[in-house]
Amino acid sequence: MAAAGKSSAFVVAIDGPAASGKGTIAKRLATDQQLAHLDTGLLYRGVGWAAVSANIDLSDEQALADLAANLNLAELESNKQLRGDQAAVAASKVSVLPAVRAALLQAQRRFANEPPAGFHGSVLDGRDVGTVICPDAAVKLYVTADVEVRAQRRLNELHTRGASDTTYEAVLADMKARDARDMGRATAPLKPADDALILDTTLMSIEVAYEQAVAAVKAAKEKQMAVA
Numbered sequence: 284m285a286a287a288g289k290s291s292a293f294v295v296a297i298d299g300p301a302a303s304g305k306g307t308i309a310k311r312l313a314t315d316q317q318l319a320h321l322d323t324g325l326l327y328r329g330v331g332w333a334a335v336s337a338n339i340d341l342s343d344e345q346a347l348a349d350l351a352a353n354l355n356l357a358e359l360e361s362n363k364q365l366r367g368d369q370a371a372v373a374a375s376k377v378s379v380l381p382a383v384r385a386a387l388l389q390a391q392r393r394f395a396n397e398p399p400a401g402f403h404g405s406v407l408d409g410r411d412v413g414t415v416i417c418p419d420a421a422v423k424l425y426v427t428a429d430v431e432v433r434a435q436r437r438l439n440e441l442h443t444r445g446a447s448d449t450t451y452e453a454v455l456a457d458m459k460a461r462d463a464r465d466m467g468r469a470t471a472p473l474k475p476a477d478d479a480l481i482l483d484t485t486l487m488s489i490e491v492a493y494e495q496a497v498a499a500v501k502a503a504k505e506k507q508m509a510v511a
């Protein structure tokens with residue numbers, strides 16, 4: 284595997300299972316701390332969705348790696364189809380394949396270590412940011428919550444977005460299957476980095492979770508300034 288490489292950018296890595304709250308925390312940190320944000324899940328959703336659209340078998344590793352290598356990152360944000368559960372399930376299937384992960388690795392690292400002009404650092408959220416993509420990140424958070432609570436959050440989100448044809452039971456089953464695939468795969472499984480701060484949001488409001496994330500960021504910045 285390619286080396287992570289040192290950089291002077293201030294990197295925040297946020298990992299965790301679906302609907303734990305990692306994206307919400309990442310977006311708010313990006314705005315409040317002037318960090319560039321990358322939702323790494325969107326890359327895997329992009330590959331999964333492109334594969335389903337082109338009728339590519341979700342186990343055809345070479346074809347999927349080619350899709351990943353040629354992904355148009357600029358188009359991902361605006362593609363509403365990627366936010367749905369079909370794209371999430373396809374993403375979790377293609378993300379098991381080592382060649383797909385390898386094809387997306389450098390773009391994520393480059394974004395983290397060389398954030399776009401105007402940003403002094405970056406925040407990335409996903410499944411393997413603190414463990415594989417940015418093992419030297421200044422801050423590592425692992426956001427989690429009980430699967431039943433996460434399924435209800437995702438159902439509410441889907442309803443808000445107008446996808447009313449799904450049920451709590453269906454979302455819960457998909458999420459359990461996705462958790463099992465993400466945690467059980469051989470390459471870059473979902474797990475907390477040894478030095479990650481764990482935020483269990485099962486009974487924690489998003490405000491309290493965010494305050495804890497900000498406190499971790501401030502502590503890391505003070506530590507860096509003390510060393511400099």
Ligand SMILES: Nc1ncnc2c1ncn2[C@@H]1O[C@H](COP(=O)(O)OP(=O)(O)O)[C@@H](O)[C@H]1O
Nearest residue numbers: 301302303304305306307436440484487488489
């Ligand atoms: N601590 C929390 N308490 C209640 N709802 C939350 C909490 N964190 C996130 N949510 C809600 O759950 C949904 C999923 O959150 P999101 O940040 O997108 O999760 P993830 O990025 O981990 O998939 C959103 O609608 C969000 O507002």
Ligand SMILES: Nc1ccn([C@@H]2O[C@H](COP(=O)(O)OP(=O)(O)O)[C@@H](O)[C@H]2O)c(=O)n1
Nearest residue numbers: 301302323324325327374375378409410411
């Ligand atoms: N760094 C990442 C990010 C996502 N993924 C995969 O992509 C799927 C979708 O990720 P996501 O972050 O968009 O999903 P949610 O947490 O928003 O539901 C996950 O279930 C993982 O299988 C991954 O393997 N590695």
